Amino acid sequence: MSDALYQQAIKNLARAAHGAGRLEIPDGSALRDNPLCGDRVRMEITRHDGMISTLGHDTRGCLLCRASASLIGRHAIGQDQAGIQAAQQALEQLLTQPDPPAALPWPELALFVPAHPFPSRHGCVLLPFQTLLAALKDSDDNA
Secondary structure, three states, X not given: OOOOOOOHHHHHHHHXXXXXXXXXXXXXXEEEEEXXXXXXXXXXXXXXXXXXXEEEEEEEOOHHHHHHHHHHHHHOOOOOHHHHHHHHHHHHHHHHOOOOOOXXXXXXXXXHHHHOOOHHHHHHHHHHHHHHHHHHHHXXXXX
């Protein structure tokens, strides 16, 4: 794999583990696994007026998965479901399309551009976003 894939900024983001930890009483939670590489992500959230007010995650996985979860921990507070979906869609476009989106809702999404030529790693990067969207759905179901 390319050294660019595991650039220092990705390592730093994973190490920072923004939002890591569990919430005492979440409004919504979800657990998702990536059986291909063993990544496992649990996301827990609370919401106020439709916006994520607190977030915690327990992420066990590769560097890319941990960096993606940390990026969510850095940016998800204050976001609603549409904001999270926009970030996920931009990330999917970055990973799968030849041309990156013109504007990124979260600038650090660009750190994952080096994963573009490695489709087997796309699931690692996207798993935390999929898990957060499932936690938002769980929160809606519990409301």
